[in-house]
Amino acid sequence: MDRLQAMHIFRAVVDAGSFAGGARKLELSNAMVSKQIAKLEASLGVRLLTRTTRRLQLTAEGERYLNGASRLLDELQELETGLGEQRGEVRGKLRLSAPLDFGVRALIPALQAFECRHPAVMLDVVLEDRRVDPVAEDFDLVVRIGELEDSSLIARPLMDMPRHVYAAPSYLARHGTPTHPADLRGHRCLHYSLAREGQYWHFQVEGAPYRVRIRPVMACNNGRALTEAAIRGMGLVYKPAFLGEPEVEAGRLVRVLDGFSVAPISVHLLYAEREFIPARLRALVDTLLAHFAEARA
Numbered sequence: 001m002d003r004l005q006a007m008h009i010f011r012a013v014v015d016a017g018s019f020a021g022g023a024r025k026l027e028l029s030n031a032m033v034s035k036q037i038a039k040l041e042a043s044l045g046v047r048l049l050t051r052t053t054r055r056l057q058l059t060a061e062g063e064r065y066l067n068g069a070s071r072l073l074d075e076l077q078e079l080e081t082g083l084g085e086q087r088g089e090v091r092g093k094l095r096l097s098a099p100l101d102f103g104v105r106a107l108i109p110a111l112q113a114f115e116c117r118h119p120a121v122m123l124d125v126v127l128e129d130r131r132v133d134p135v136a137e138d139f140d141l142v143v144r145i146g147e148l149e150d151s152s153l154i155a156r157p158l159m160d161m162p163r164h165v166y167a168a169p170s171y172l173a174r175h176g177t178p179t180h181p182a183d184l185r186g187h188r189c190l191h192y193s194l195a196r197e198g199q200y201w202h203f204q205v206e207g208a209p210y211r212v213r214i215r216p217v218m219a220c221n222n223g224r225a226l227t228e229a230a231i232r233g234m235g236l237v238y239k240p241a242f243l244g245e246p247e248v249e250a251g252r253l254v255r256v257l258d259g260f261s262v263a264p265i266s267v268h269l270l271y272a273e274r275e276f277i278p279a280r281l282r283a284l285v286d287t288l289l290a291h292f293a294e295a296r297a
Contacts, residue, residue: 004076006040007069009033010048014066018056090283091120097134098143101223102267103127105242107143110291114284121280129194129221135272140281142270146196153270156285159292160264162241165201166253170233178236181205181260184212188235190226191216201238204261227253240265267292 013022013033023033041048048062058066098107104127111123126132126139134142134153148155167177171188178184181203191199191214200211217235220226223243230237231252237244247253269285271277 003040003043004073006036007073009036010040011066011070011073013037013049013056014058014062090118090280092278092280093122093124094140094280094284095124095126095138096141096143096284097126097128097132097137097139099145099223100127100129101243102143102145102240104224106292107288110288113291114287117287118280118283121283129223134270140271140278141284144268144270146265148266148268148270152273154273156269156289158267158269158288161267162264163238163262164241164244164255165236165238165257165262166227166230166244166247167236167256168231168233168253169251171230171235172254172256174233177256179257181210181212181257184214184236188217189214190229190235190237191219192223192226192238193219193221202263203257204263209263210260238262 009022009026009028012025013019016022016025019033019037020030022028023030026033037049044061044065046061046065047059048065050057050059103125107125111125114121115123131144132139132142134140143158144155145161165178165184175187178187181201184201189201197211199214199216201214203210203212218226218229220229223239226237227239227243227247229235230239231247236256244253244255248255269288271281271285
């Protein structure tokens with residue numbers, strides 16, 4: 001009996017929830033799958049699965065064997081993938097984290113370009129507005145917007161993202177248009193609650209840094225929701241251009257305080273320092289850097 005093949009069949013049966021499902025997944029006959037599971041149980045001297053007319057259920061021994069077999073099969077797959085990458089092949093899985101709005105609007109087009117070049121790489125993309133720990137949470141690559149903490153992670157600058165203050169024409173008609181950043185203290189402002197600079201909006205006034213503490217009428221942890229609130233005339237919003245400019249082009253928002261420079265926000269790629277960087281990770285980093293450099297040109 002081929003023990004590795006038997007492990008592979010056993011895991012496929014459990015994942016599919018039936019012998020027939022496992023057989024279809026592996027393109028084997030039902031009889032072959034049943035025979036291999038029976039031989040595996042006989043060689044181990046334990047029952048791995050309890051069979052009923054409706055479903056399969058793992059025994060305690062089956063649960064333990066599945067965990068160990070899955071770990072061995074995954075490690076073997078990773079070993080073979082790593083050896084292939086040493087020959088220049090790009091394949092395997094990459095786990096990527098990015099902020100939600102940036103991921104939807106800016107990152108997905110770049111990932112499309114990567115997928116076209118490297119179709120053998122499976123991307124597991126997690127989009128959420130929180131600061132993940134790449135090492136503790138097992139991410140291969142993280143897109144980080146804003147100030148970086150001191151760490152041992154490798155940080156590659158991706159872009160400086162312009163920001164502006166936006167408002168709906170309906171809001172300006174009711175409340176007037178601010179002409180200086182100081183005027184913001186008397187306006188209704190929409191605040192991104194995860195902003196690391198807190199309730200301050202940053203500008204350049206006469207060549208010097210100038211910040212204004214706003215008094216938000218609404219705070220939210222999602223940039224797209226704040227943009228929608230601004231479109232509905234609920235207040236002024238301080239957002240990256242990739243969120244605001246499409247709404248300006250559509251006539252739903254206008255820029256305000258355009259005579260005062262707004263500090264851009266930096267975007268970096270972060271990944272753990274390691275002796276051997278997989279070819280698939282190098283390829284993804286290179287693709288993202290090239291894509292955003294081309295977008296800036």
